Amino acid sequence: xxxxxxxxRQQFIQHAHRVDSAFIDHGALRVVEAWGDDVPEGTDWxxxxxxxxxxxxxxxxxxxx
Numbered sequence: 001x002x003x004x005x006x007x008x009r010q011q012f013i014q015h016a017h018r019v020d021s022a023f024i025d026h027g028a029l030r031v032v033e034a035w036g037d038d039v040p041e042g043t044d045w046x047x048x049x050x051x052x053x054x055x056x057x058x059x060x061x062x063x064x065x
Contacts, residue, residue, distance in 0.1 A: 009035060009060075016061040024065050033061035
């Protein structure tokens, strides 16, 4: 999980399309990228466990071999 500002969502998706194919090329069977659509504000930047446990995510990129 990485923190990406909401305004950079499209750049994140474009980057994922370019980079995730490298994981497939190196043996990954499936790569899924998701965007947090129901993640509460965290307090311990950038990794606050509460955000991972209670957050909801929408799949934005899926690559499969």
